[in-house]
Amino acid sequence: EAQVTQNPRYLITVTGKKLTVTCSQNMNHEYMSWYRQDPGLGLRQIYYSMNVEVTDKGDVPEGYKVSRKEKRNFPLILESPSPNQTSLYFCASRGGGTARQPQHFGDGTRLSIL
Protein backbone atom coordinates (compact mmCIF):
# COMPACT_ATOMS: atom_id res chain seq x y z
CA GLU A 1 0.00 0.00 0.00
CA ALA A 2 1.34 3.43 -1.00
CA GLN A 3 1.87 5.48 2.11
CA VAL A 4 3.80 8.08 4.06
CA THR A 5 4.70 6.87 7.55
CA GLN A 6 5.59 9.17 10.42
CA ASN A 7 6.92 8.21 13.83
CA PRO A 8 6.17 8.82 16.58
CA ARG A 9 2.47 9.74 16.30
CA TYR A 10 2.51 11.43 19.70
CA LEU A 11 5.35 12.79 21.83
CA ILE A 12 5.49 14.80 25.03
CA THR A 13 8.94 16.06 25.91
CA VAL A 14 10.75 18.89 27.69
CA THR A 15 12.44 22.04 26.50
CA GLY A 16 15.93 21.51 25.16
CA LYS A 17 15.83 17.74 24.71
CA LYS A 18 16.75 16.93 21.11
CA LEU A 19 14.20 14.93 19.18
CA THR A 20 13.75 13.49 15.72
CA VAL A 21 10.52 12.76 13.90
CA THR A 22 11.01 10.21 11.18
CA CYS A 23 9.21 10.17 7.82
CA SER A 24 9.35 7.42 5.24
CA GLN A 25 7.55 6.97 1.92
CA ASN A 26 7.32 3.87 -0.27
CA MET A 27 6.29 5.54 -3.55
CA ASN A 28 9.77 6.43 -4.86
CA HIS A 29 8.81 10.12 -4.72
CA GLU A 30 11.46 12.77 -5.35
CA TYR A 31 9.77 15.60 -3.47
CA MET A 32 9.21 15.50 0.29
CA SER A 33 8.21 18.22 2.72
CA TRP A 34 7.36 18.99 6.34
CA TYR A 35 4.46 21.13 7.56
CA ARG A 36 3.20 22.27 10.89
CA GLN A 37 -0.49 22.80 11.53
CA ASP A 38 -1.66 25.26 14.16
CA PRO A 39 -5.25 26.38 14.90
CA GLY A 40 -6.29 29.23 12.64
CA LEU A 41 -3.01 29.18 10.71
CA GLY A 42 -3.53 26.19 8.43
CA LEU A 43 -0.55 24.30 7.03
CA ARG A 44 2.78 26.09 7.00
CA GLN A 45 5.77 24.58 5.27
CA ILE A 46 8.90 24.10 7.37
CA TYR A 47 11.37 22.52 4.91
CA TYR A 48 11.20 20.69 1.63
CA SER A 49 13.47 18.50 -0.44
CA MET A 50 13.37 18.09 -4.20
CA ASN A 51 15.68 15.06 -4.18
CA VAL A 52 18.46 13.30 -2.27
CA GLU A 53 20.90 15.78 -0.70
CA VAL A 54 18.77 18.73 -1.86
CA THR A 55 16.85 20.58 0.86
CA ASP A 56 15.46 24.10 1.16
CA LYS A 57 13.72 26.28 3.70
CA GLY A 58 9.98 26.74 3.66
CA ASP A 59 8.04 29.52 5.38
CA VAL A 60 8.83 28.66 9.02
CA PRO A 61 12.25 26.91 9.20
CA GLU A 62 13.59 28.48 12.42
CA GLY A 63 14.42 25.90 15.08
CA TYR A 64 14.26 22.92 12.71
CA LYS A 65 16.72 20.86 10.69
CA VAL A 66 16.20 18.19 8.05
CA SER A 67 18.30 15.77 6.08
CA ARG A 68 17.73 13.75 2.91
CA LYS A 69 20.38 11.05 2.68
CA GLU A 70 18.05 8.52 1.05
CA LYS A 71 15.15 9.02 -1.29
CA ARG A 72 12.57 7.37 0.97
CA ASN A 73 13.44 9.10 4.28
CA PHE A 74 13.15 12.73 5.36
CA PRO A 75 13.59 13.15 9.13
CA LEU A 76 12.72 16.37 10.97
CA ILE A 77 15.14 17.30 13.74
CA LEU A 78 14.48 19.67 16.63
CA GLU A 79 17.92 20.26 18.17
CA SER A 80 16.66 22.27 21.15
CA PRO A 81 12.86 22.16 21.25
CA SER A 82 10.94 25.04 22.78
CA PRO A 83 7.26 25.34 23.81
CA ASN A 84 6.41 27.38 20.68
CA GLN A 85 7.18 24.27 18.64
CA THR A 86 4.24 22.46 20.21
CA SER A 87 2.17 21.64 17.17
CA LEU A 88 0.80 18.99 14.82
CA TYR A 89 3.38 18.03 12.20
CA PHE A 90 2.81 16.46 8.80
CA CYS A 91 5.23 14.94 6.35
CA ALA A 92 4.24 14.78 2.69
CA SER A 93 5.67 13.44 -0.54
CA ARG A 94 4.97 13.96 -4.21
CA GLY A 95 6.22 12.35 -7.38
CA GLY A 96 6.55 13.75 -10.83
CA GLY A 97 9.48 16.13 -10.42
CA THR A 98 8.32 19.29 -12.10
CA ALA A 99 4.84 17.92 -12.83
CA ARG A 100 1.76 19.38 -11.20
CA GLN A 101 0.89 16.58 -8.84
CA PRO A 102 -0.84 16.40 -5.45
CA GLN A 103 0.97 15.58 -2.25
CA HIS A 104 0.47 12.46 -0.15
CA PHE A 105 0.42 13.19 3.57
CA GLY A 106 1.27 11.09 6.60
CA ASP A 107 -1.20 10.90 9.49
CA GLY A 108 0.65 13.45 11.60
CA THR A 109 2.81 13.70 14.71
CA ARG A 110 1.48 15.62 17.67
CA LEU A 111 4.36 17.18 19.62
CA SER A 112 3.96 18.74 23.05
CA ILE A 113 7.01 20.52 24.45
CA LEU A 114 6.78 21.47 28.10
Place this chain on the structure above:
Amino acid sequence: GENVEQHPSTLSVQEGDSAVIKCTYSDSASNYFPWYKQELGKGPQLIIDIRSNVGEKKDQRIAVTLNKTAKHFSLHITETQPEDSAVYFCAASMKSGGSYIPTFGRGTSLIVHP
Protein backbone atom coordinates in the same frame (compact mmCIF):
# COMPACT_ATOMS: atom_id res chain seq x y z
CA GLY B 1 5.53 34.96 -2.55
CA GLU B 2 2.08 33.50 -3.06
CA ASN B 3 -0.74 34.33 -0.62
CA VAL B 4 -3.92 32.23 -0.44
CA GLU B 5 -7.04 33.43 1.36
CA GLN B 6 -9.77 30.89 2.18
CA HIS B 7 -13.33 31.60 3.31
CA PRO B 8 -15.29 30.83 5.34
CA SER B 9 -13.27 29.45 8.24
CA THR B 10 -16.33 27.54 9.48
CA LEU B 11 -19.35 26.37 7.48
CA SER B 12 -22.38 24.67 8.98
CA VAL B 13 -25.03 23.11 6.71
CA GLN B 14 -27.91 20.69 6.90
CA GLU B 15 -27.61 17.28 5.31
CA GLY B 16 -28.63 17.48 1.67
CA ASP B 17 -27.72 21.16 1.28
CA SER B 18 -24.86 22.41 -0.89
CA ALA B 19 -21.60 23.81 0.50
CA VAL B 20 -19.26 26.26 -1.20
CA ILE B 21 -15.74 27.16 -0.08
CA LYS B 22 -13.88 29.97 -1.79
CA CYS B 23 -10.18 30.73 -2.17
CA THR B 24 -8.31 33.61 -3.74
CA TYR B 25 -4.64 33.70 -4.68
CA SER B 26 -2.27 36.56 -5.36
CA ASP B 27 0.28 35.36 -7.91
CA SER B 28 -0.87 34.88 -11.50
CA ALA B 29 2.02 32.40 -12.00
CA SER B 30 0.13 29.80 -9.90
CA ASN B 31 -1.28 27.17 -12.21
CA TYR B 32 -2.20 24.14 -10.12
CA PHE B 33 -4.98 24.16 -7.51
CA PRO B 34 -5.59 21.06 -5.38
CA TRP B 35 -8.21 20.66 -2.64
CA TYR B 36 -7.59 18.46 0.39
CA LYS B 37 -9.94 16.97 2.97
CA GLN B 38 -8.65 16.35 6.48
CA GLU B 39 -10.62 14.05 8.75
CA LEU B 40 -10.05 13.96 12.48
CA GLY B 41 -6.76 12.30 13.39
CA LYS B 42 -5.67 11.96 9.77
CA GLY B 43 -3.50 13.80 7.31
CA PRO B 44 -4.99 15.83 4.45
CA GLN B 45 -6.06 13.79 1.42
CA LEU B 46 -6.56 15.07 -2.10
CA ILE B 47 -10.20 15.15 -3.17
CA ILE B 48 -10.01 17.07 -6.43
CA ASP B 49 -7.59 19.30 -8.32
CA ILE B 50 -7.67 21.64 -11.28
CA ARG B 51 -5.00 22.96 -13.60
CA SER B 52 -5.04 26.45 -15.03
CA ASN B 53 -5.97 25.36 -18.54
CA VAL B 54 -9.38 24.17 -17.26
CA GLY B 55 -12.26 26.26 -15.87
CA GLU B 56 -14.28 23.58 -14.13
CA LYS B 57 -13.90 19.96 -13.06
CA LYS B 58 -16.47 17.61 -11.53
CA ASP B 59 -16.22 14.31 -9.69
CA GLN B 60 -19.60 13.00 -8.55
CA ARG B 61 -20.83 15.36 -5.80
CA ILE B 62 -17.80 17.63 -5.79
CA ALA B 63 -16.74 20.23 -8.31
CA VAL B 64 -14.08 22.90 -8.52
CA THR B 65 -14.25 26.09 -10.57
CA LEU B 66 -11.36 28.36 -11.47
CA ASN B 67 -11.45 31.98 -12.58
CA LYS B 68 -7.91 32.90 -13.62
CA THR B 69 -8.75 36.51 -14.39
CA ALA B 70 -10.13 37.14 -10.93
CA LYS B 71 -7.60 34.77 -9.33
CA HIS B 72 -10.11 32.76 -7.40
CA PHE B 73 -11.25 29.16 -7.24
CA SER B 74 -14.04 27.43 -5.38
CA LEU B 75 -15.02 24.00 -4.11
CA HIS B 76 -18.67 22.98 -4.45
CA ILE B 77 -20.14 20.00 -2.62
CA THR B 78 -23.72 19.06 -3.48
CA GLU B 79 -26.11 16.85 -1.49
CA THR B 80 -23.88 17.02 1.58
CA GLN B 81 -23.72 14.03 3.90
CA PRO B 82 -22.52 13.77 7.53
CA GLU B 83 -19.35 12.02 6.33
CA ASP B 84 -18.43 15.19 4.43
CA SER B 85 -17.78 16.83 7.82
CA ALA B 86 -14.05 17.61 7.90
CA VAL B 87 -11.54 20.41 7.44
CA TYR B 88 -10.95 21.38 3.81
CA PHE B 89 -7.81 23.09 2.53
CA CYS B 90 -7.25 24.77 -0.79
CA ALA B 91 -3.78 25.29 -2.22
CA ALA B 92 -2.19 27.19 -5.09
CA SER B 93 1.05 25.92 -6.63
CA MET B 94 3.53 27.61 -8.87
CA LYS B 95 6.84 26.56 -10.29
CA SER B 96 9.80 27.65 -8.21
CA GLY B 97 13.38 26.50 -8.67
CA GLY B 98 12.43 23.47 -10.74
CA SER B 99 9.48 22.18 -8.73
CA TYR B 100 5.93 23.11 -7.83
CA ILE B 101 5.69 24.66 -4.38
CA PRO B 102 2.19 24.84 -2.84
CA THR B 103 0.81 27.57 -0.60
CA PHE B 104 -2.17 26.48 1.50
CA GLY B 105 -5.21 28.37 2.68
CA ARG B 106 -6.00 28.35 6.39
CA GLY B 107 -8.72 25.75 6.11
CA THR B 108 -12.51 25.54 6.38
CA SER B 109 -14.20 23.41 9.00
CA LEU B 110 -17.34 21.97 7.36
CA ILE B 111 -20.02 20.61 9.68
CA VAL B 112 -22.93 18.71 8.13
CA HIS B 113 -25.85 18.27 10.50
CA PRO B 114 -27.97 15.13 10.03
